Structure formats: C-alpha cells, structure tokens
Amino acid sequence: xxxxxxxxxxxxxxxxxxxxxxxxxxxxxxxxxxxxxxxxxxxxxxxxxxxxxxxxxxxxxxxxxxxxxxxxxxxxxxxxxxxxxxxxxxxxxxxxxx
Numbered sequence: 001x002x003x004x005x006x007x008x009x010x011x012x013x014x015x016x017x018x019x020x021x022x023x024x025x026x027x028x029x030x031x032x033x034x035x036x037x038x039x040x041x042x043x044x045x046x047x048x049x050x051x052x053x054x055x056x057x058x059x060x061x062x063x064x065x066x067x068x069x070x071x072x073x074x075x076x077x078x079x080x081x082x083x084x085x086x087x088x089x090x091x092x093x094x095x096x097x098x
Contacts, residue, residue, distance in 0.1 A: 024095030032061050036072030037098025038082050044068075044093040053088060054081035067093075 028041040038057065040050070044066035050058040051067055056078055059070045073079040086094040 030068045032068040037096050038069045039095050040068045041093050043091045045091050049088050050085035053085040
C-alpha cells in the first residue's frame with residue numbers, strides 16, 4: 001500500500017490597517033456650547049445619546065437640530081456621565097479639552 005502524505009497549505013494575505021482615532025474638532029464647536037472642557041462639534045447627528053446619558057449637561061438646539069453642552073459638569077457624577085456620553089457618541093462629536 002502506497003502511503004501518500006497530504007499537505008495543506010494555507011496562504012494568508014497580509015493586510016495593513018491604519019487606525020486613526022476620530023475625535024471632536026475643537027475648532028468646529030457648535031456656537032451654543034457653554035465655555036469649558038466639554039463641547040459638541042458640527043459632526044453631531046442629533047441622535048439623543050448624550051442627552052439621554054447626561055441630561056443635566058447636554059440639551060438640544062431645536063432650531064439647528066443638534067446637541068450642545070448647556071452646563072459644564074460640576075460634580076464627579078456629572079463628569080463621569082459626560083465621559084460616558086463622549087464615549088458613546090456614534091460620530092465622536094463630543095470633545096473634552098480638560
């Protein structure tokens with residue numbers, strides 16, 4: 001009986017991925033933001049995530065159809081909720097320069 005060795009060759013293609021972290025643009029802030037570390041830029045798609053997450057800090061501009069920071073966080077709890085909103089924003093329109 002002839003024994004035959006079988007070799008399975010798998011070719012992997014090598015891909016190079018370029019990861020560029022998208023962040024809010026501090027030069028493109030919406031005009032309604034109050035001064036301070038947190039802000040919303042013009043990328044906002046008015047999805048409600050920040051307003052649902054940190055309602056004491058974010059509100060909606062009905063006239064312009066986007067969110068903005070109407071009050072900077074004053075407590076650690078508010079800061080944590082603003083950070084959660086920043087992380088959850090689907091278009092990364094929330095920034096923190098603090």
